[in-house]
Each structure stands twice: as structure tokens, then as C-alpha cells.
Amino acid sequence: MSDQATLSVTMLGAGQEVGRSCCVLQYRGRTIVCDAGVHPAYSGMASLPFIDNLDWSTVDCILITHFHLDHAAALTYITEKTNFKDGKGKVYMTHPTKAVHKFMMQDFARMSSSTSDALFSPMDMEMSIVSIIPVSVHQLINVCPGVSFTPYHAGHVLGACMYLIDIAGLKILYTGDYSREEDRHLVKAELPPLRPDVLIVESTYGVHSLEGRDEKEGRFTNLVHSIIRRGGHVLLPAFALGRAQELLLILDEYWKKHPELHNVPIYYASNLAKKCMAVYQTFIHTMNSNIRTRFAKRDNPFVFKHISNVPSTRGWEKKIAEGPPCVVLASPGFMQVGPSRELLELWAPDARNGLIITGYSIEGTLARDIMTEPEEFTGLKGNTIPRKISVDYISFSAHVDYAQNSEFIQAVKAQHVILVHGEQNTMGRLRAAMTSKYKERDEDVKIHTPRNLETLNLSFRGERVAKAIGTLADKAPQPNDVLSGLLVAKDYSYTLLDPRDLRDFTGLSTCIVTQRQRIVIGVGWDLIRWHLEGMYGKVEEGLHDGVLTMRVMGVLDVKQTAEHELTLEWESSASNDMIADSTLALITGVDKSPASVKLTTTPHSHTHPPEASTNGDSHIHPHQHHPHADPDSEASSVMRIQRLAMFLEAHFGEIELHMPDDDEVPEAAEKGQDEEDAVTSNEPSFIVTLDEAIARIALLSLTVTGNHEPLRKRVEAVLDMALTTVSSLSESFTSGAPVDAAIEEALVEKSKSLSLEAQDGDAAPTTNGDSGTHEGHSEEQAEGSGSSKNAAPTDSGVDDGANENGDASAGVAMDTTEEPSAQAPTSSTPAPSSEAKAETEEASSSTSDEGPAGGATAAEEERPGSDNDEDEDEDDEDDGILEVHA
Numbered sequence: 001m002s003d004q005a006t007l008s009v010t011m012l013g014a015g016q017e018v019g020r021s022c023c024v025l026q027y028r029g030r031t032i033v034c035d036a037g038v039h040p041a042y043s044g045m046a047s048l049p050f051i052d053n054l055d056w057s058t059v060d061c062i063l064i065t066h067f068h069l070d071h072a073a074a075l076t077y078i079t080e081k082t083n084f085k086d087g088k089g090k091v092y093m094t095h096p097t098k099a100v101h102k103f104m105m106q107d108f109a110r111m112s113s114s115t116s117d118a119l120f121s122p123m124d125m126e127m128s129i130v131s132i133i134p135v136s137v138h139q140l141i142n143v144c145p146g147v148s149f150t151p152y153h154a155g156h157v158l159g160a161c162m163y164l165i166d167i168a169g170l171k172i173l174y175t176g177d178y179s180r181e182e183d184r185h186l187v188k189a190e191l192p193p194l195r196p197d198v199l200i201v202e203s204t205y206g207v208h209s210l211e212g213r214d215e216k217e218g219r220f221t222n223l224v225h226s227i228i229r230r231g232g233h234v235l236l237p238a239f240a241l242g243r244a245q246e247l248l249l250i251l252d253e254y255w256k257k258h259p260e261l262h263n264v265p266i267y268y269a270s271n272l273a274k275k276c277m278a279v280y281q282t283f284i285h286t287m288n289s290n291i292r293t294r295f296a297k298r299d300n301p302f303v304f305k306h307i308s309n310v311p312s313t314r315g316w317e318k319k320i321a322e323g324p325p326c327v328v329l330a331s332p333g334f335m336q337v338g339p340s341r342e343l344l345e346l347w348a349p350d351a352r353n354g355l356i357i358t359g360y361s362i363e364g365t366l367a368r369d370i371m372t373e374p375e376e377f378t379g380l381k382g383n384t385i386p387r388k389i390s391v392d393y394i395s396f397s398a399h400v401d402y403a404q405n406s407e408f409i410q411a412v413k414a415q416h417v418i419l420v421h422g423e424q425n426t427m428g429r430l431r432a433a434m435t436s437k438y439k440e441r442d443e444d445v446k447i448h449t450p451r452n453l454e455t456l457n458l459s460f461r462g463e464r465v466a467k468a469i470g471t472l473a474d475k476a477p478q479p480n481d482v483l484s485g486l487l488v489a490k491d492y493s494y495t496l497l498d499p500r501d502l503r504d505f506t507g508l509s510t511c512i513v514t515q516r517q518r519i520v521i522g523v524g525w526d527l528i529r530w531h532l533e534g535m536y537g538k539v540e541e542g543l544h545d546g547v548l549t550m551r552v553m554g555v556l557d558v559k560q561t562a563e564h565e566l567t568l569e570w571e572s573s574a575s576n577d578m579i580a581d582s583t584l585a586l587i588t589g590v591d592k593s594p595a596s597v598k599l600t601t602t603p604h605s606h607t608h609p610p611e612a613s614t615n616g617d618s619h620i621h622p623h624q625h626h627p628h629a630d631p632d633s634e635a636s637s638v639m640r641i642q643r644l645a646m647f648l649e650a651h652f653g654e655i656e657l658h659m660p661d662d663d664e665v666p667e668a669a670e671k672g673q674d675e676e677d678a679v680t681s682n683e684p685s686f687i688v689t690l691d692e693a694i695a696r697i698a699l700l701s702l703t704v705t706g707n708h709e710p711l712r713k714r715v716e717a718v719l720d721m722a723l724t725t726v727s728s729l730s731e732s733f734t735s736g737a738p739v740d741a742a743i744e745e746a747l748v749e750k751s752k753s754l755s756l757e758a759q760d761g762d763a764a765p766t767t768n769g770d771s772g773t774h775e776g777h778s779e780e781q782a783e784g785s786g787s788s789k790n791a792a793p794t795d796s797g798v799d800d801g802a803n804e805n806g807d808a809s810a811g812v813a814m815d816t817t818e819e820p821s822a823q824a825p826t827s828s829t830p831a832p833s834s835e836a837k838a839e840t841e842e843a844s845s846s847t848s849d850e851g852p853a854g855g856a857t858a859a860e861e862e863r864p865g866s867d868n869d870e871d872e873d874e875d876d877e878d879d880g881i882l883e884v885h886a
């Protein structure tokens with residue numbers, strides 16, 4: 001099996017930008033969202049991702065990579081303020097991320113509650129946090145059928161992970177922010193053990209190279225030291241968590257080595273960080289070996305010797321700012337508001353002070369703007385502040401640089417790479433660099449850089465494999481073998497097995513639903529039978545458990561369960577229910593049917609039908625059968641011709657029956673018609689006369705001739721209609737064989753052996769059937785649809801010997817499909833119907849119309865010698881084929 005499936009990737013944020021990460025993955029009806037962050041440069045609603053572009057109730061899960069606000073802070077809004085909670089979506093993050101996220105969000109809520117556009121209440125936050133499912137790195141999580149994921153270490157900050165997501169077999173690696181360099185406390189990002197189809201990777205630094213760790217640490221500590229020496233204050237804006245811990249570890253260690261600095265305080269201005277230290281100490285086991293060995297030696301690296309917390313009194317910033325030289329790590333990192341902003345405004349006018357930007361600064365924030373070293377900047381109160389403070393940038397941000405990122409991207413070996421979390425130009429340069437790298441090596445890797453809301457559709461041609469097990473696997477298959485069995489699909493994996501093995505291998509069992517319908521009815525059993533036979537042909541009548549029963553089309557029992565009560569009983573399936581519905585409609589309409597009235601009240605007589613002897617008395621008597629009940633009987637043929645006459649009279653008024661015996665000289669010849677007429681004129685015929693125009697219907701070949709073309713055509717059309725009307729359902733269902741020209745050819749080419757064809761015939765219901773458990777029913781379904789589709793024209797009169805079927809109504813689907821291949825099929829070219837109809841019975845009695853619309857006549861059988869044997873084929877729109885064999 002193969003099929004085409006499309007993965008849709010939509011960035012609701014972090015598409016060609018850094019901030020408000022939110023990536024939506026949609027595949028095979030599943031929706032997974034990676035990250036839900038805010039944009040630090042904006043506030044309120046504007047800081048959210050474009051959440052209105054997703055129906056959050058359809059989301060299966062949200063995966064948060066790490067606790068940074070640009071990856072996690074929109075989560076509360078989404079879980080509490082959107083219709084996410086109306087769905088079945090779950091939220092996952094690692095244990096440390098959840099622990100820190102709680103503090104981060106409390107801090108975020110506190111910060112934003114001071115402004116008027118708070119996104120949510122503290123209550124919302126509590127609710128959101130409670131619903132988060134914490135997971136461990138390397139743990140395989142099954143979200144719902146078809147969706148699973150595994151987190152892998154991403155470095156970056158405590159608890160950060162990448163997600164390797166599996167949606168219906170498609171593997172996607174979403175990195176989030178990641179680092180490939182082991183720092184003082186974290187492990188580096190891992191390469192997942194298997195190759196994903198799609199890699200969604202951050203591109204924060206694009207093609208930039210970051211300096212080596214030793215080099216930048218040296219530069220950092222020297223810079224701090226020199227600012228202190230010149231009598232200045234050092235401002236290190238940093239986020240409370242993440243890089244701050246790394247910087248503190250570096251400074252603590254440097255101070256330890258430099259006793260002359262011991263009187264210089266290092267302040268860590270964050271209550272949040274104080275709270276989170278407990279989390280850091282809890283999750284030491286997730287950190288690198290450096291930290292773990294120190295911890296094992298009872299030297300807890302997060303118990304700093306030289307770091308002091310700022311006094312918790314109001315206005316501490318001013319106090320510190322006016323005091324002696326010191327180092328202050330203050331949040332937030334982008335200096336939009338808060339302690340870091342306040343300290344900057346206080347220290348900016350003094351040239352002795354120094355500002356060191358240590359992380360990646362997002363566009364639109366003061367941390368980014370100040371790096372251009374402007375003469376002045378605007379304070380929070382709208383005042384202009386001169387900038388004399390020195391500005392340096394030493395990046396400790398734990399993102400990959402070009403070398404690390406390109407190496408990682410190549411190692412992952414995904415066919416599609418999607419760059420996110422990078423500014424447009426930066427991302428563009430990375431894309432160009434990677435593209436040329438792949439081009440050099442002649443590798444076909446697609447690199448995408450979708451913008452926000454620009455949905456990227458990736459098509460995957462998934463070959464789906466079904467495993468054959470149980471009895472089906474007993475014998476090793478040979479090339480070109482056709483295996484047929486029951487296809488069981490579970491969570492996007494497929495198993496093919498013998499229906500008998502179903503319970504053993506899948507724990508599933510088949511069951512049969514028996515439907516029962518009781519009808520109260522005031523008409524007699526025989527009348528019911530007469531109507532059923534009229535509609536369905538032969539019905540089997542007998543006693544079942546002492547109850548008078550008729551079986552309709554072999555599947556539906558009509559039982560006389562009480563005097564004025566019938567019970568319909570059948571095994572439920574799509575086709576059987578259909579039969580039951582029609583039977584029910586028929587039976588409930590019986591007492592209103594004019595035919596019933598006619599049959600039960602007045603003797604039926606007709607002036608024109610030939611030898612209508614059997615119908616001289618049309619009262620229903622106990623064993624009178626509808627002519628449809630036995631399509632082969634003479635009575636039935638006569639009946640049908642009678643009905644045909646009625647039909648034609650209804651359309652054309654009086655018609656005449658012409659018997660060849662009565663008239664030596666064919667009437668048609670007298671009237672000077674062409675020689676075609678001569679062929680049919682020795683058959684019994686109906687003559688339709690309309691003023692001067694005459695049309696003749698030959699009753700054996702059922703061809704129409706005439707001296708007036710418009711009338712001839714009209715008669716032909718009415719005849720077609722009449723033929724479809726006078727045959728019963730079971731006849732049309734069982735004799736209309738689906739013969740598709742292509743199948744037919746294939747079958748002939750493959751083999752003429754019946755066994756092979758029987759096998760093919762078998763395969764159809766089990767693979768097509770609704771559940772495959774009702775093989776018999778499915779067969780009928782297949783058959784029914786086959787005949788209604790219209791088979792290719794076949795020439796059924798070619799070879800008597802080839803027609804081995806029993807009578808048409810008893811033929812089953814398999815037989816009828818086989819027949820055309822046993823016969824040499826003639827692909828009859830479309831012929832004008834008049835020509836086809838002019839053919840003699842001996843040559844061919846089938847008519848063909850435009851192309852595939854020819855009648856399906858495979859089950860037709862010629863029985864030389866049987867008089868007036870008549871087979872009809874119902875074909876709704878096109879020429880039905882009716883053969884009458886003399």
C-alpha cells in the first residue's frame with residue numbers, strides 16, 4: 001500500500017523572528033503544538049503568538065521545551081483562556097522545567113499585573129500548572145493513538161529538552177533552544193538515536209561564530225575586574241534563571257581565586273532566583289559530571305561563597321547605586337522594566353560604570369538598542385538619560401553558533417530542515433550557507449524558513465506495509481501471489497490475517513447483529529409473497545421452527561409470527577439492511593397497492609397479450625406465484641410479454657400483436673420497409689401505429705424497426721424502460737455481472753484457470769468489505785455495485801459451450817465475473833444502437849451503445865430448444881439486454 005500524506009507546519013510565533021515560539025504540527029488528523037511563548041519586546045495580548053489561527057480544542061498535546069518566557073509564558077493563557085480545555089489536549093514538560101516554570105510564571109504574573117493588560121489571573125496560573133504532565137528525559141510517552149514522543153537533553157538551561165515526535169510513523173525532531181557546548185553545569189544537547197524525517201531547529205545565531213568558552217570567560221572576568229578597578233559598578237542584566245546560574249558559577253570561582261576582590265560584593269538581585277536555587281539543587285542529577293562530582297564531595301556548587309542577595313528593602317537599587325563598586329546580576333535580561341532597568345538608568349551617566357550584555361538580545365528591547373552605544377536613551381519616565389556607561393557584549397547565551405548548528409543539522413540527516421527562532425536575515429544567511437553545503441555534496445535536503453502563519457506543507461509518500469500473520473503466513477509467498485485476508489489497522493500499523501485468526505492475534509472478535517422488525521399487517525400471506533416475488537424474484541418458502549417463513553434474496557426472513565403480524569429478521573450489514581428497508585417499504589405498501597386490489601377483487605383480463613391463458617383468473621390462490629419467482633417458466637415469459645404490452649399501451653395507445661403463423665406475408669414487407677425488417681418479421685411482434693407511422697417490436701430479438709425514425713426511437717426508448725421495469729431485483733442483481741474491460745483482460749492474460757479467478761473473486765469482499773466479517777454479504781455488495789456501474793459490452797452469444805453457468809438467477813458473483821474470461825471477450829467497439837439492434841439473434845443478441853454503457857450480460861445463457869426462454873438484464877440507464885431464444 002502506498003499513500004500520500006501531508007505534514008503541515010504553521011508557526012504561530014518564532015517564524016523568522018526570535019520570541020513567542022509556537023509551532024503547530026498537523027499530520028493525519030493529529031495536531032501537536034511545540035512551545036507556547038511570549039514575545040519579550042511586546043506586552044499584553046500583543047506578546048502572544050497568533051493563537052487565533054488555531055482551534056485549540058483540536059490540539060492533542062502541547063510540548064514545552066524549556067522554561068524561558070519566550071517558550072512557555074503563553075501556556076497559561078492558552079490552557080485557561082482559549083477553547084483548549086474543551087478538547088482532550090495534554091501539556092507536557094520535563095520535571096525541572098515544570099518546577100522552574102511555576103516560579104517563572106509567578107514572577108511573570110507579578111510583573112504584568114502591575115500593567116493594565118494582564119493576560120491572566122494568579123488563579124489561572126495555578127490551574128494551568130496543575131494540568132501539566134511532567135516527563136523525564138528519554139522517557140517514551142504515548143499521547144494518544146498514533147502520537148508519541150521522547151524528550152532528549154538540549155543543554156541550554158536546566159531541564160531544556162528537544163522532542164522527537166512520532167505522528168503516525170512520521171518522525172519530527174523539534175530542538176527548541178539548544179547548545180552543543182558543555183558549560184559549567186549543563187550537559188550538551190544529544191543527537192537522537194534515530195533519523196527523523198523533519199528537523200525543526202533554532203537558528204538564533206545564524207552563521208555567527210561564538211568565541212570559545214575559555215576565551216570568553218577570560219575576557220568576561222578581566223572586564224569585570226577592570227571596571228571594579230576603575231571604581232565603577234558592573235551591571236549584568238540577565239534572566240533570573242538559566243544563564244545567571246552559569247555567570248554566578250564563573251564569578252564565584254574567580255572571586256575565590258582573587259582575594260583582593262573579597263570586599264567587593266556580588267549581588268544577585270532576584271527573589272525568583274533565590275526560590276529557584278532549591279530547584280537547581282534538586283535537579284543536580286540532570287546536570288553534568290562537573291557539578292555531580294562536586295556535589296558528591298559535599299561541595300554544593302549552588303551554595304555560593306561570594307554571592308549575596310540584595311536587601312529586600314524598597315529602594316535598594318538606589319542604595320547600591322550610590323555605594324562602593326560592586327557587581328550586580330539583575331533581571332530581566334532585556335532591561336525593559338524591573339531592577340536591571342532601574343540600575344541602568346542610575347548608572348548610565350557615569351563613565352566609570354560598565355554594562356555587560358551576556359545573552360542574546362531580542363530585537364526591539366533596550367538591551368539590543370544599547371548595544372549600538374547611543375549618546376542617550378529614554379528613561380521609563382520619558383526623561384532623556386545620557387549614556388556614558390561602557391557597553392560590552394560577551395555572549396554566554398547557550399545557543400549553538402554556526403559551526404555547532406550546521407554540524408548538528410548534518411548529523412541529524414533529516415530530509416527537511418525547518419529553521420525557526422531566528423531573525424529573518426540571520427536565518428536567510430544560515431539557509432544559504434547550508435544550501436550550498438548540501439549542493440556541493442549533491443544531497444537533496446530541503447531547507448525551509450516559514451514566516452509566521454505561512455503554513456508549510458510537506459508531502460510524504462508513506463509506503464504502508466501490512467504484516468501477514470497467522471495462517472496466512474504459514475506458507476512462504478511466491479512472486480505474484482495474491483494474499484487475501486482481513487486487514488486490521490491499529491494505531492497506524494496494519495496486520496493482514498485470516499478471519500479465523502482474528503481472536504487469537506488481535507483479541508478482537510467478530511459478531512453478528514441480528515435485526516428484527518415486527519409489522520402488523522392486515523393482508524394475507526399469499527399476497528405478501530406475490531409482491532415479494534414481484535420485487536425480488538424467487539423467494540424460498542418453508543417452515544422455520546414451525547413458523548411460516550419466506551427468505552428474500554437469501555438474507556432476509558419474513559416470518560408470519562402471528563395472525564396479523566409479520567416479523568422480518570436479518571443479519572445486519574450494509575447490503576442486508578438495504579434489502580430489509582426495501583422489503584419493509586414493500587410490505588407496508590401492500591394493502592395500498594393497486595395491484596393488490598386488482599389481484600384480490602376483479603378477474604384480470606387483457607385484450608392483447610398472447611395466449612394469456614394462465615391469467616384468465618387472476619385471483620390470488622394459495623399457491624399462485626408471481627412470474628418473477630421463476631424467470632425460466634413459460635408462464636413467466638408470457639406474463640412478461642403481457643406486462644410489456646401494458647407498458648407500451650400506456651404510452652402509445654392501442655397496439656397490435658402480430659404472430660408470424662397468422663400471416664404468411666410479413667406485414668412489414670407489405671409496407672415497403674427495408675430488408676432489416678425481414679429478419680425480424682418472422683418473429684412474433686408488437687406493432688405500434690401512430691397515424692401513418694409504424695414501428696415493429698420483434699419479441700424474440702427485441703429489436704425495433706419502423707418506417708418513421710422518430711417513432712422508432714421513441715418506441716425503442718419506451719421498450720428499454722419497460723424492460724428494466726418488468727424484471728425483478730434478484731434477477732438484475734445476480735445476472736448483471738460486473739465485467740470491467742481492464743479486469744477482464746488481466747484475467748485472461750493471467751490464467752484461464754478457474755481456481756485463480758475464484759481466488760481473485762474471493763479477495764474482493766475481504767479487502768473491500770465493510771468489516772470483512774460478513775463475507776457473503778460483502779460479496780453481494782461488490783456484485784451489486786458492479787452491476788450498477790455497468791460492465792463493458794460483451795458478446796454473450798458467441799459460444800454456447802463457453803456458457804457454463806447455471807441459470808442466471810442462481811449464479812453468484814464469482815461465477816459471473818469469471819465468465820467473460822472463459823469466453824474470448826470481444827471488446828466491442830461502440831456502435832450506433834440501431835445497427836446493433838439490427839443484428840440477428842444468431843450473430844449476436846447483445847446491443848451496445850456508447851462505450852462502457854453496454855449491457856452486462858455475462859450471465860446470459862442460451863438454452864437451445866427451450867421455448868420462449870427469456871432472460872432480462874436490468875440496466876438502469878442504458879440498453880438492457882434482453883434475449884429471447886426461440
Ligand SMILES: [Zn+2]
Pocket residue numbers: 066068071156177
Ligand atoms: Zn531559551
Ligand SMILES: [Zn+2]
Pocket residue numbers: 019068070071177421
Ligand atoms: Zn528561545
